[in-house]
Amino acid sequence: MPAKLQGKVATAPPRPSRTQPVAVAELAAAVDAHLTAPDQAHVQVTGVTLRAQHVRAGDLFAALPGTRAHGADFADRAAAGGAVAVLTDAAGAGRVSGLPVLVHPDPRAVLGALASRVYGDPSARLDVWGVTGTSGKTTTTYMIESALRAAGRATGLIGTVETRIGADRLDSALTTPEAPDLQALLAVMHERGTTDVTMEVSSHALGLGRVGGVGFAVGAFTNLSQDHLDFHPDMEDYFRTKARLFDGRARVEVVCVDGEWAPRLVKEHTVTVATTRDAHWTAxxxxxxxTGEQSFTAHGPGGATLDVELRLPGDFNVANALLAIACLHARGVPLDAVRRGLRDVQVPGRMQRVDEGQDFTAVVDYSHKPAAVALALQAVRARTAGRVITVLGCGGDRDAAKRPLMGEEAARRSDVLVVTDDNPRGEDxxxxRAAVLRGALAVPDAERGEVVEIGDRRGAVEHAVSLARAGDVVVVAGKGHETGQEVAGVVHPFSDVEALATAIRETTK
Known part of the structure; x- marks a missing residue:
């Protein structure tokens, strides 16, 4: 058995090599916070963090209220590490001694703006391309970044799969980093010569203020479907949170209006794209x-056209490509560079082909919500006359309501569905699996194929591969690019791509 890895430990994020010190009084005034020690108004801040273990000398320590503890309980540790001031709320202020305290009723809401001020407002010196939505964020950011590189721009990327500065890859623990880490990262990117940053903007990032203080050159919206209802009370709240990216913080707003929610985002100057209705950009x-590659012609404002070649299958990737094209065109990126970037783009774990010389198609996809599962399976069904064999599980400690829905969508679109484990985390x-099976087996017999339960994910992949014949498609859904499987608080090394490739080699040798 491979060695077990304990759950993720947050590593200290990168910081710029130097910052211009800012007085605590200036920071307090910038966000209308009360400074408890006016005699220390001159104290100089050179960094920001909300983790006491990452404090450096000269830092402002953000002591935020939490569900289990208050960050102010760690203020002494932060002070010992070199913190020179604390940002907190009234409840936390009484727990801090010996340091000037900036007291604000909602410290999380202003943390991004404070960090931006300390790190020199880095997003004002970069073009930041933000993409939000339920599905397609990763793919669209990769498409935009690929085209920018083709145009000769120096790029950075922040998202679910990875954080990258040029070719230098950093670990990506959160889709969107916490506000002080994000501002520091943007400052590092600028320091290293980056001109453009493409970034996934999750609803958690918008709801928890992680992108506070970021100015966006472009804000883009892909779509909205059920997800994260463990964080949001309902779909309306989920949508309203996503809509914050379009509250004026982005200089250009681009929206895919195919879905039912998107038209509510459209304003007078919004650039629209669609594959099912009229819009500024259509295909x-x-x-x-x-083999799944596709081509199409994009039509835009003023008679603009672009012949597109795309390695990624599925109608949804036509929509993602149109969204990327519209964003890039709105910022003046030459269409020839856009064409070359889209032709060459590859996205880890998103409809990723695994080719070991077998006579059937094998695909790994990150689809982990009902609509994404349906779209992925529709895409592979459209290009095969053979059977669709799907491996699917659902993550624990997340939106439980989507589990039977995912099982239903997969069962309707698969000839064989193998229900397995994903990342159970702290759940049984x-x-x-029982919740996924409940949805799958609720589909009438005449409308679904065989449904099998194999808890061990590697075993489930091996079983799916053993069933595959020439012309079939095997889809391993849910984990995509991930390289670990979390069970009962322990992360075990596991890659769907590796497991699928190994199973194919063992079966076909």
Whole structure:
């Protein structure tokens, strides 16, 4: 058995090599916070963090209220590490001694703005391309970044799969980093010569203020479907949170209006894209090759056209490409660079082909919500005359309501569905599988194929591969690019891509 890795430990994020010190009085005034020690108004701040273990000399320590503890309880540790001031609320202020305290009723809401001020407002010196939505964020950011590189721009990328400065890859623990880490990262990117940063903007990032203080050159919206209802009370709240990216913080707003929610985001100057209705950018002549690549013609404002070649299958990737094209065109990126960037883009774990010379198609996809599962399986179904064999599980400690819905969508679109474990986290894996199976087996027999339960994910992948024949498609859904499987608080090394490739080699040798 591979060695077990304990759950993720937050590593200290990168920081710029130097910052211009800012007085605590200036920071307090910038966000209308009360400074408890006016005689220390001159104290100089050179960094910001909300983790006491990451404090450096000269830092402002953000002591935020939490569900289990108050950050102010760690103020002494932060002071010992070199913190020179604390940002907190009234409840936390009484727990801090010996340091000037900036007291604000909602410290999380102003943390981004404070960090931006300390790190020199880095987003004002970069073009930041923000993409939000339920599905397609990762793919769209990769498409935009690929085209920017083709245009000769120096790029950075922040998202679910990775954080990258040029070719230098950093670990990506959160889709969008916490506000002080994000501002420091943007400052590092600028310091290293980056001109453009493409960034996934999650609803958690918007709801928890992680992108506070960031000015966006472009804000883009992909779509909205059920997800994260463990964080949001309902879909309306989920949408309103996503909509914050379009509250004026982005200089250009681009929206895919195919779905029911998106039209509410459209304003007078919004750039729209669609594959199912009229919009500023549309697609025609979509053609799919037997191996899944596709081509289409994009039509835009003023008679602009672009012939697109795309390695990624699925109608949803036509929509993602149109969104990327519209964003890039709005910022003046040459269409020839856009064409080359889209032709060459590859996205880890998103409809990723695994080719070991087998006579069937094997795909790994990150689809982990009902609509994404449906779209991924529709995409592979459209290009095969054979069977669709799907491996699917659901993560624990997340939105439980989507589990039977995912099982239903997969069962309707698969000839064989193998229900397995994803990342059970702190939950009983058997109970998660039971919820997925409940949805799958609720589909009438005549409308679904065979449904099998194999808890061990590697075993489930091996079983799916053993069933595959020439012309079939095996889809391993849910974990995509991930390289670990979290069970009962322990992360075990596991890669769907590696497991699928190994199973194919063992079966076909």
């Amino acid at each position: 025609s002549d979509v053609a799919v090759t037997p 894996p058997a109970e998660i």
